[in-house]
Amino acid sequence: MNIHEYQAKQLFHNYEIPVPEGKQATTPEQASEIADALGGDGWVVKAQVHAGGRGKVGGVKLAKTLAEVTGFSRGLLGERLVTIQTDSTGLPINSLLIEKIYPIKRELYLSLLLDRTSERLIFIASAAGGMDIETVAHETPERIISVQIHPAAGLQGYQCRKVAYALGLKGPQHKAITRIMQGMYDLFLAKDASQIEINPLIETDSGDLMALDAKINFDDNAVASHPDILAMKDPAQEDDKENEAQQFGLNYITLEGNIGCMVNGAGLAMATMDLVKLKGGLPANFLDVGGGTNVEKVCEAFKLILSDSSVKAVLVNIFGGIVKCDVIASGILAAIEQIHVAVPVVVRLEGTNVEEGRALLSNTGLKIYAADNLAHAAEQVVALAETVATNDSVLSIEQSYDYDPTEKVGMFKDLLVRKGDRIEWLIDFNPKRVGEPPWERYENYRGSKTVGEYLANGGLKEDLRYDWLHKEFLKVINMTDEQSN
Numbered sequence: 001m002n003i004h005e006y007q008a009k010q011l012f013h014n015y016e017i018p019v020p021e022g023k024q025a026t027t028p029e030q031a032s033e034i035a036d037a038l039g040g041d042g043w044v045v046k047a048q049v050h051a052g053g054r055g056k057v058g059g060v061k062l063a064k065t066l067a068e069v070t071g072f073s074r075g076l077l078g079e080r081l082v083t084i085q086t087d088s089t090g091l092p093i094n095s096l097l098i099e100k101i102y103p104i105k106r107e108l109y110l111s112l113l114l115d116r117t118s119e120r121l122i123f124i125a126s127a128a129g130g131m132d133i134e135t136v137a138h139e140t141p142e143r144i145i146s147v148q149i150h151p152a153a154g155l156q157g158y159q160c161r162k163v164a165y166a167l168g169l170k171g172p173q174h175k176a177i178t179r180i181m182q183g184m185y186d187l188f189l190a191k192d193a194s195q196i197e198i199n200p201l202i203e204t205d206s207g208d209l210m211a212l213d214a215k216i217n218f219d220d221n222a223v224a225s226h227p228d229i230l231a232m233k234d235p236a237q238e239d240d241k242e243n244e245a246q247q248f249g250l251n252y253i254t255l256e257g258n259i260g261c262m263v264n265g266a267g268l269a270m271a272t273m274d275l276v277k278l279k280g281g282l283p284a285n286f287l288d289v290g291g292g293t294n295v296e297k298v299c300e301a302f303k304l305i306l307s308d309s310s311v312k313a314v315l316v317n318i319f320g321g322i323v324k325c326d327v328i329a330s331g332i333l334a335a336i337e338q339i340h341v342a343v344p345v346v347v348r349l350e351g352t353n354v355e356e357g358r359a360l361l362s363n364t365g366l367k368i369y370a371a372d373n374l375a376h377a378a379e380q381v382v383a384l385a386e387t388v389a390t391n392d393s394v395l396s397i398e399q400s401y402d403y404d405p406t407e408k409v410g411m412f413k414d415l416l417v418r419k420g421d422r423i424e425w426l427i428d429f430n431p432k433r434v435g436e437p438p439w440e441r442y443e444n445y446r447g448s449k450t451v452g453e454y455l456a457n458g459g460l461k462e463d464l465r466y467d468w469l470h471k472e473f474l475k476v477i478n479m480t481d482e483q484s485n
Contacts, residue, residue, distance in 0.1 A: 001218045002050040003232045006097045008214035011191070015183035017198075018176075018210045022099030024048070031073040032066050034098040042101035045072040049091040050237040052215070053083035055131055059093075062101065069098065087256075092236055102210065107200035108167050109133050109144075110177075112184045114194060120148040121188065123181060125163045129200040155185045169209075176209045191229055192222035241285075241304055248300045250289060257282025259385050260305035260314040260343075262298075264289050264323050272317045275374060281382035284311045293323050298331020303339055313344050313385035315377060320351025329357035332368075344369060344384040348377040 009019040021038055025031035035043045047059035054060050059081045061072040073096055082090035109129030115122040126144045128136045136143055145166045147159045160178040169177055184196050197215040204210060223230050235243050245252030251266065255273075259281045263269035266288045273283040285308065289301050305314055318328045328349065335341075344367040349357045361368050369384075371377035 001220055001223050001229070001233060002237070003216055003218070003229070004048045004050070004095070004097075004234065004237075005046065005214050006048060006095070007232045008216045009097075009211065011187060011216065012183070012211055012214055015187045017180050017183040017187075018208065019214065020099040020102060020210060020212065022097055025073065025096045025098050026077070026094065028070045028073040028077065031096055031098050032070045035063070035066055035069045038098070038100050040100045043069055044097075044099050044101055045069060045076065046097040046099070047076050047081050047093045048095045048097055049081050049083075049086075049093060050234070051081070051083045051085040051091055053085055053131070054081065057081065057083050059083070094234075094236055102202065102212075103205040104200075104202045104212075105205050105207075106168075106203040107212075108203065108209075109199050110163070110180070110184075110201045111195065111197040111199070112181075112188055112193075113196070115148065118148055120150065121185070122149065123147040123159070123163060123184075125166055127167050133199055149185070155182055169203075173203075173207060173209060180209060180211070187216075191216075191226055192219045193217065194219045241307065245287075245301075245304055248297050250287065250297060250301050250304070252288075252301075252304060253286040254308070255283050255285050256310075257284045258310050258312040259381055260284045260287075260308065260311040261317070262287050262289060262301055262305060262314065263317045264293065264319065264328075268317065268319060272315065272374065272378075275378040276315065276382065279375075279378040279382045281378070281385055284308055289323070289328075293327065293331075295327055295331045295334055298328055299334040299338070302332055302335035306335075306339060306341065306343070311343060312388040313346065313381045315381040316345065316347045316349075317374060317377060318347075318349050318351070318357075320349065320354060320357070324353040325349040325351060325357030326353040326360060327357075329360040333360060341367070343367070343388055344381075346371055346377050346381040346384065348372070348374055 004024075006022070006024045009022070012019050023034045023038075025034050031045065041064070043063045045061040045063055047054055049059070059076070061068075061076070063069040063072055076093050076096060079093050080090035081093055082088065106127070107130040109124070109126040111124045113122060113124070114120075124144060124146050126133065126136060128140070128143050145163070147162060149155055149159070157178065160181050161174060163181065164174045164177045167177065180198075180201070184198075187193065188196055193216055195215070195217040198211045198213065199215070200212050202210050202212045218226070218229055223233075239254045241254055242252050257276075259276055261269065261272055261276065261283050263272050269286055269288045273286065276283050285305060287301055287305065289298055302314075305311060316328065316332065318325055320328075329347075332345070332347070346369045347361055348371040358370060361370065369380060371380055
């Protein structure tokens with residue numbers, strides 16, 4: 001969980017970390033009043049959004065008069081700020097931080113975070129702080145030092161002195177940096193933070209150290225134990241769908257594609273998204289319904305996916321272990337009863353109660369297409385999404401057919417798509433004998449012809465040596481077998 005800079009500085013003040021004098025404002029008039037009360041001959045007007053890089057895109061303004069404070073505030077409030085850390089739509093500016101300007105001698109960098117590799121809290125410091133710290137880390141990493149804190153020993157004096165020497169601090173500044181580091185450490189532990197960053201930590205002309213900026217992230221799993229921190233949450237800075245998902249215990253992240261994904265397990269969800277992209281599609285979301293889900297959560301997850309107008313098709317990929325396939329199927333049907341489903345849904349179920357789940361989804365009369373393996377499911381959903389996006393007509397056949405009626409060998413899964421005057425098909429053939437365990441070996445056959453080419457070349461009967469696909473093809477182009485002859 002993230003909080004705003006002004007909130008982080010309130011916490012800094014509580015833990016004796018020096019911060020500039022300032023206050024939050026939500027209107028231009030209030031901003032001017034705050035600046036007047038602070039006094040001085042200059043102020044900084046800072047947009048409050050949950051993203052870094054504000055100074056590079058006009059989110060931080062220096063005002064020399066109260067009129068400029070009012071003007072800058074009016075220009076920022078109500079707008080959306082796009083930075084290197086946001087998407088193309090940016091984040092809304094609903095409040096500002098008005099602070100006094102302080103003379104800056106040097107800009108330093110100091111942060112505290114959890115290093116999962118060493119299982120330690122680690123301080124990171126550099127004498128080259130400021131807006132270009134990422135460039136420093138990339139081009140001159142030797143200018144950055146790190147100090148690991150042993151959980152049993154806690155922060156030690158010699159570690160603070162190591163940081164002080166690395167930052168080029170002298171005399172009383174050693175005590176000042178020790179106080180700042182101890183405050184960061186105490187705050188981190190007391191509030192279950194995951195990162196505390198001061199960039200820049202400034203040295204003023206008088207030699208004082210001060211946190212000119214402040215960023216704190218908190219562990220989402222621990223926020224419930226800290227009502228004071230939870231009260232700082234600003235839903236306006238987060239995706240509406242992600243906020244709604246959290247209410248139902250769902251892990252949801254909005255992406256920029258058009259294929260909705262509902263999966264159980266974060267690893268399987270990432271693998272599903274990778275395969276969708278490999279097949280030429282783009283996921284619209286990351287959605288993990290979790291292992292201990294129920295019908296209500298699945299229903300809400302499905303409605304959440306379909307609430308995104310960019311979604312043209314949905315892929316449900318469930319491996320039933322703790323969660324049962326029939327629970328997923330019931331949740332999908334419950335969602336369909338509550339909302340209109342206008343997009344095709346491809347479902348791949350495996351595991352506990354898989355047959356019961358498939359039975360629930362069959363014969364519904366809806367655009368629900370079964371898939372036996374993930375690769376075929378990904379190919380189907382990508383083709384369906386492209387078809388819906390271009391308003392093409394779709395005919396999908398999801399049954400098993402005997403390739404050789406005498407030998408009872410072979411099973412086909414196919415998808416027929418009409419795109420204008422062209423028919424495209426995707427066929428997976430599994431050469432197994434009826435009654436044998438299903439094999440994972442599928443032979444892929446993909447093709448495309450115009451209606452004229454199809455009729456002129458004798459259709460698909462000679463290509464694949466079975467009659468039913470030819471008949472289905474004729475359904476797509478609204479012809480009878482007699483008319484084709």
